[in-house]
Amino acid sequence: MSRQIEFVQGNVACAKAALYAGLEFFAGYPITPSSEIAEYMAKRLPQNGGKFLQMEDEIASICAIIGASLTGRKVMTATSGPGFSLMQEALGYAVMTEIPCVIANVQRGGPSTGLPTHVSQGDVNQARYGTHGEHAIVALTASTAQDIFTLTVDAFNFAETYRTPVILLLDETTGHLRERLEVPAADGIATVGRLKTTVSQGVDYHPYLPREDGRLPMSDFGGAHRYNVTGLFHDMWGFPTENPKIVYGLIRHLVDKIDHNADQMARWKEYYIDDAPTLLVSYGAAARSALHLVENRRKRGEKLGLLELQTLWPFPHELVREKCCHAQSIVVVEMNMGQVLQQVKLAVRQPEKAFLANRIDGELITPTDIQNIIHVIQGKGV
Amino acid sequence: MAKTRLVFSGSGGQGVITAGIIIAETAVLHEGLNAVQSQSYGAEARGGATRSDIIISDAPIYFPKIIQPNVLVCLTQMAYSKYVPSLRPGGLLITDSRWVRIEKTVDARRFELPLTRAVTEQIGQSVVLNICMLGAVVRLTEVVSPEAVKEVVKDRVPKAYLELNETAFDVGFDLAKKD
C-alpha cells in the first residue's frame, strides 16, 4: 500500500489529526496564528457531515463545543493567547462537569495583543493555572507536523479516557511551518471512542458516579437518560450540593484522575541522553533548535543530549528526574521566562544544576543562541 | 546533497510564497527529500518586502529558519536591499532586471534576469511571474527536477490556467541558461 505523504502546515496537520481522531464538531473564532485550523475545518467538516461554527467570540466557541460534546460528539476549538484567556472560565466548567473537549492554543507573543505573528511559549502556565479554583489539566505539545498529528490524536484519546478538556499547546513556528507529513493508515493510531453507559433507558443513571476504575460512562445528553449538569459542586446525579464531604470527594476526583495517570499520559522523545553530561530539555518549536544543536555537536564529538517533552501537564516529574539523573547540567530551552524550568527544578535532585536558555523577543531561539548560553554555563564565555 | 537554503523575496501579491510552497512540496512529494517552508506573516507580509523561506535537504531539518540563504531571489528593489546582506558568500543571487538595480558587487553567482519583461512580452500575464521565476531557480539550482515541479503545479493550479503556468515555467527555465 502506498504511503500517504503530504506537505502541510503544522496547523493543518493538527486539523487532519482531529478528523482522524473522529472530530464531528468544531466552533471557533478567527485569531492569528491559529486560523488555518478553523479554515480547514470550515471546508472539511461539512463534507463529512460534521459541523463547523464560527461563533461571535472565543467564549461562545468553547461553550458551543462543550454543549455539543455533551450530546455525544467529539469536539474541538482552536485559538491563540488572547482567545485562550477568554476561554478560561468555560474551560473550568468543562473540568468541573467532566465534558471531553480539545482546545488548541497556537501560542503567539504576549501578554495582551502582543506579537500576533511571532512565536512564543508563554502560555504553559496559563494552560495549567488559567482557570480559577483547584484542578488538574492535560496539556500536550509537539515540534513537527508529524508529531502534531500524533499528539492531536492523543489529545482526543485523553479527553475521552479521562473525561477532561485537553489543551494542545502549539506555537506560531510549528503551526505555520510547512513540512512533510505521513498520514497514518486509518487504523495506524488507535482512537478512543466515548465510553457510554450500559444503563438502559428508564433505569436511574448516575452521570457522576465513577466506576471502580474511576471512569465515568456518559449518556448522550438529550438521549436515553434525563440528568442535570452544573458547574456548581454536584452529587452523583449532577445536582448542586454544598455537602463538604461530597465537595471534598469531587475535587479529589477531579485532581486525582489526572495526576494519578500522569505516567499514562507522559509523551516524550529522547536523543543521546545516556552519556550526555549536558542535557537539554525542550519542547515545541524550541526543541527543533535544541535538536539541531545536539546533532551538530555530536558530529564534532561533543556529548550533548536532548529530552523533548510532549506532555507538559500533568508534568512528568518522575520521568524528568529519571532522565536527568546522569546529567551534570540541565539546560531548559524554551521561549518564555522559565515556565518549564520551574517544573524541571522541582523534578530533579539538584535544582541548582538546571539552567535556562531562552528567547523572549518573538524570534525562534537559534542553535547558536543555545550554544552561547551553554558556553556561559560551562564557564567558557561566549 | 548539501542543505539548500532558499529565500524568495518580493512584494505582497507577486506570489513568492506560493512559489516557495511549490518547490518545497516538489522536493517532499516527488524527490523523496526533506523540505520546510515558512514565510513572513502579518503586517510585514502586506507591505514592503515579503519573503518565503525554503530549506531542502536529504537529511532531517530541525531548525527551520534561514539566517544565511545560499539562494536568494529578489523581485523588488526593497527586497533586494533588505535581504542581500544576508546572502551566504559564494551563494546564488537571482534578481529581476526590470525592478532591481544591483548596488554593489557581492560574492555570489549573479543572475540579473528579465523575468517581468519575459512574462509581459511572451505571455502577456504578469500573474505568472512567480512560476517563471521558479523555472529559473530550478534550472540554476538543480535542486528538484523541472518535470516534478510541473506535476505539483498541475495539482495546485486550476485547469484553465495550467498551460499558462507551464509556459511561464519554461520561459523562466530558458532565461536561466548557464553561460
Place this chain on the structure above:
Amino acid sequence: MSVRDYLRERFFPHMWCPGCGHGTVLNALLRAVEKLGLDKSEIVMVSGIGCSARISGYVDFHTMHTIHGRALAFATGIKMSRPELSVLVPMGDGDALAIGGNHFLHAARRNIDLTAIIMNNRIYGMTGGQFSPLTGYGCFGTTAPYGSVDHSFDLVELSTSAGASFVARSTTYHVIELAGIIEKAIAHRGFSVVEVMSQCPTNFGRRNQAGSAVEMLETYRKQTVPLDSEAAQTSPEKIRRGVFVEKKRPEYTEAYEEMIRSATGES
C-alpha cells in the same frame, strides 16, 4: 401528562424568595409544554447563572446549568448537534443582556431555533440587588444608591432588529396569556424571544418603593396593555404586551443541513 410530572419534586421547595415571579414563569412554561404535548425527553433546558437559571434544576427535562451569560452559546452547540430537540433557554435580564448580550444578539442574527425566555426583574437578585441593563434610569440598586444613570434596552426592539423571528412580551400577572405566548414561542421555528416581566419584591421592589409582590403584580396589570388594544392607542406611555414579531426566516440548523447537502454533493 399532568404538569406535576414535568417537575423534579424532590428538589422542592424551590429557592426563590416569597413573592418572586419566577415560579409563575415556571408554571406558565410547564403549561405551555403540556399543551404542546411534548415528551420530557424531547426537551433540553440550558440556563446560565442567577435566580432565573435555577429554573433548570426543577424541571425533569435534559437540563444544563452553565456559566453566567453563556447559556445561548452552550445551547447553540447542543441544538446544532441535535436539531430535533426543543431547546429552551431561560435567562435573567443581566444574564441575557449584560454579560450575555453579545451571544443574545448573535443567536438572534442566526435565527437558530432556540426559545429564549428572559425573566426580566430589572435587577441582579441572586447577588443582592445590583442594577441591571433593564433597571431603568433613576431607579435604585445597591450599586446605584443615587439612582441609576444607565438607560435601559427595549428588549423587544433589540431582539427585532437583531433578527429574532418571534418576539413577544408578557408579565407574571397575565399567566394564561404568558403560557399561550410561550407555547407559540416553542412551536415557532427560529429564534424566539419571550420577555417576561417578573417581579422581584426582595431586591427591586424594596429599593424602588414598588411595594409588595401583590402590588408589583397590580402594577403589571395597570401599566401594561395588549399590543392590538384600543388602550395601546390611547395610552402610548404604557408598556405593550403580546406577540410583536412572528415571521418566517430561514432557520439556522436547517440552513446548515442544506449547506452540508451541498458540500457533500447531495443536492
